[in-house]
Amino acid sequence: MRIVGLTGGIASGKSTVSNLFKANGIPVVDADVIARNVLKKGSGGWKRVVAAFGEDILLPSREVDRPKLGQMVFSSDSKRQLLNKLMAPYISSGIFWEILKEWAKGAKVIVVDIPLLFEAKMDKWTKPIVVVWVSQDTQLNRLMERDGLSEEDARNRVMAQMSLDLKRGKADIVIDNNGGLDELHQQFDKVLSEIRRPLTWIEFWRSRQGAFSILGLVTSGLFVCKQLN
Numbered sequence: 598m599r600i601v602g603l604t605g606g607i608a609s610g611k612s613t614v615s616n617l618f619k620a621n622g623i624p625v626v627d628a629d630v631i632a633r634n635v636l637k638k639g640s641g642g643w644k645r646v647v648a649a650f651g652e653d654i655l656l657p658s659r660e661v662d663r664p665k666l667g668q669m670v671f672s673s674d675s676k677r678q679l680l681n682k683l684m685a686p687y688i689s690s691g692i693f694w695e696i697l698k699e700w701a702k703g704a705k706v707i708v709v710d711i712p713l714l715f716e717a718k719m720d721k722w723t724k725p726i727v728v729v730w731v732s733q734d735t736q737l738n739r740l741m742e743r744d745g746l747s748e749e750d751a752r753n754r755v756m757a758q759m760s761l762d763l764k765r766g767k768a769d770i771v772i773d774n775n776g777g778l779d780e781l782h783q784q785f786d787k788v789l790s791e792i793r794r795p796l797t798w799i800e801f802w803r804s805r806q807g808a809f810s811i812l813g814l815v816t817s818g819l820f821v822c823k824q825l826n
């Protein structure tokens with residue numbers, strides 16, 4: 598199985614690109630969705646986060662007030678690191694199980710959309726790595742427009758992540774998303790044919806089909822040995 602890493606910066610266009618993958622039949626594991634489930638009321642992650650940050654971060658419904666928690670952690674490195682430390686084990690195991698489900702369904706190529714792929718050192722598990730890159734001005738403008746944030750809040754969120762220029766240097770494939778959606782679609786078509794190229798042998802053995810082939814080979818080998826003895 599080929600596990601493609603999709604990353605970038607906040608509001609650089611990862612979800613826009615991951616929607617294109619889904620529209621083309623490629624399964625996508627989305628770390629932001631998994632992280633949202635980790636904070637669902639009453640879950641293990643919710644309990645740990647409420648114990649550390651206090652009930653002030655809760656709405657009257659006892660769901661986490663996400664904008665409030667976001668405001669806290671994106672303006673304080675220590676609070677953000679604490680939140681990351683509390684949530685990381687739940688997020689990584691969630692990603693693992695989602696990948697396993699796709700493996701069991703027989704997927705040959707999957708995309709994992711992880712905003713903090715490099716920061717969380719998960720890049721070693723994915724190949725190739727696709728980085729959706731934009732200039733900082735485009736990133737700030739799109740973030741302010743999409744989330745209705747002030748420039749200061751938007752800058753805090755951008756600064757909470759590894760710079761996009763650094764991420765671009767670590768990529769196998771870069772999507773330059775500064776232009777319009779037509780330009781994005783043109784680049785995406787090339788990326789799609791790149792990630793759909795035939796699997797390498799290692800990727801094949803990692804797929805469900807490959808694992809069953811190994812099992813079949815081992816079983817028939819044992820059967821032949823038994824016949825010979």
Ligand SMILES: CC(C)(COP(=O)(O)OP(=O)(O)OC[C@H]1O[C@@H](n2cnc3c(N)ncnc32)[C@H](O)[C@@H]1O)[C@@H](O)C(=O)NCCC(=O)NCCS
Nearest residue numbers: 606607628629632663664666667681684711712713757758
């Ligand atoms: C702080 C929270 C509650 C704010 O929620 P909110 O709905 O406003 O934002 P959302 O979850 O949609 O995230 C938007 C983007 O923010 C960025 N981001 C989120 N968490 C972090 C973080 N800890 N460090 C840096 N950037 C982050 C990502 O680019 C993400 O795509 C939420 O982001 C959260 O739970 N963060 C911690 C979990 C995490 O690390 N998520 C990233 C998945 S790898």
Ligand SMILES: Nc1ncnc2c1ncn2[C@@H]1O[C@H](COP(=O)(O)OP(=O)(O)OP(=O)(O)O)[C@@H](O)[C@H]1O
Nearest residue numbers: 606607608609610611612613739743776777778781
């Ligand atoms: N090529 C583009 N032209 C114009 N707008 C775009 C383009 N690509 C994305 N956008 C817009 O920019 C905003 C950010 O895009 P998107 O939500 O896909 O980013 P993201 O990287 O998934 O963000 P996050 O890290 O916050 O989840 C959205 O409002 C989206 O519609």
